[in-house]
Amino acid sequence: MPDTKNTVKEAKEAKEAKEAKEAKEAKEANNEPLPDGKSLMTELKEKTRTGKKEDVIDSLIAFERNRGILPAGPARDFIYSLLEHDDTEIKRKAEEVYRKSLRESDEKLKISIENLTESFNARFLAIQAQMKEISDAFEGPKEVDDSAKTVTRIPKVGFDSQNLQSEQEGHEHDLVLNFKAYELLYELERYLRALIQINIIEPNEGNLANKIRPEMLRGWQSRKKEEEKNPLIDGGYELIDYSDFTDLKQILEKGRNYTLFEDIMNQEHFKLVISKLHELDPIRKKIAHSRQLTKKEFNRLVLYTEDIQTIFTD
Structure with missing residues (x-):
């Protein structure tokens, strides 16, 4: 007959050995760095x-x-x-x-972009309509003949109310023109910031230096820190809100960042947006430094922003 006592003892020892091994493995797993x-x-x-x-x-x-x-x-x-x-x-x-x-977060991302684009388009179209009205208003009578411009004018001394009124009206037109142009560029810049925040910054927070130049990030952080130390200014803005138009262009152009926008536009359309942003930059600088836009520049701004808006919405 088998020795029951020894069998029980062996089974007990085997069980204890197994438990000790499992305890050791668990301990090693707990001590193991993530x-x-x-x-x-x-x-x-x-x-x-x-x-x-x-x-x-x-x-x-x-x-x-x-x-x-x-x-x-x-x-x-x-x-x-x-x-x-x-x-x-x-x-x-x-x-x-x-x-x-990932599907749930991707669906939320898609909804956020759709809402953002819808909001941008509503504001964009309203401003664009106003800009076209202003542009049409500048299509007045033909300028005087070139030969008439060569006639010698006798300078007047003293107060000329008619010339002063004409000059004042000209300045008012310039102000309206530049203001409407600034308003449209403001909306476009905020839209680009939001797209970069949603498509680049939030999904890549742990790996952001590969998507945005570190020195650019440091510049934003410095500006944000300085602003938040000022008790007269309300803070709480996203880091991307401290970027400028040039920063946004460079982020979009960097490496393979274009692949992060494939749900909105294809690569060819992406390149076209970049090209239009480069062409808008000199006009943006004139507006930023309060230099009067010409009629030609104003019309070009209307055309380019319309092209960009079409790419975003098609």
């Missing part, structure tokens, strides 16, 4: 390049398990690329992981 999100993201990408289906599936499982520590921008690139995978099983797994991890 993995670095950036290096883990690199590791997952490398694993998908082995050509083995099981490695890609394992990477997706690890992605889902560690989503909270992975950098937002590279994480999106990773899952989006696998959503287009040729292998049906991998694609199905990627869709499952996407539903559990």
Whole structure:
């Protein structure tokens, strides 16, 4: 007959050994430092390049398990690329992981952009209509003949009320022209800031230096800090609100930032927006430094901003 006493003893020892091993593994796991999100993201990408289906599936499982520590921008690139995978099983797994991890935030992002664009378009169209009215108003009678301009004028001494009134009306026209142009550029600049905040800054907070030049970020932080120290000024603005028009252009042009706007426009349209922003810059500088716009510059501003608005809404 088997020795029951020894059997029970052996079973008890085996159980204790197993529990000790599990306790040791748990302790080691608790003492183990959390993995670095950036290096883990690199590791997952490398694993998908082995050509083995099981490695890609394992990477997706690890992605889902560690989503909270992975950098937002590279994480999106990773899952989006696998959503287009040729292998049906991998694609199905990627869709499952996407539903559990990123789809909800992407849908919120899409709604935010749609609301932002709708609000921008409403203001844009109202200002644009006013600008066209002003532009049409400048299409007055033809200027006097060039030969008439050569006639010698006898300078008058003293107060000339007619000339003074004419000069005053001219200044008023200039003010209205520049004000309307500034108003439109103001709306455009705020719209670009909001797009950059939603599409670049928020999804890439842990990896922002790759999307925006560090010295630019430091400049914004310095201006924000100085303003918040001033008791006469209300603070609480986003960091992007301390950018200027040139900053916005440079951010949009940097590296592969254009890929972060693919849900709004394709690459060709993106390049066209950049081109129009460059062409608007000299006009913007004239307005910013209170120099009078010419009729030609005003019309060009209307045309270019209309082009940009069309790209955003098509």
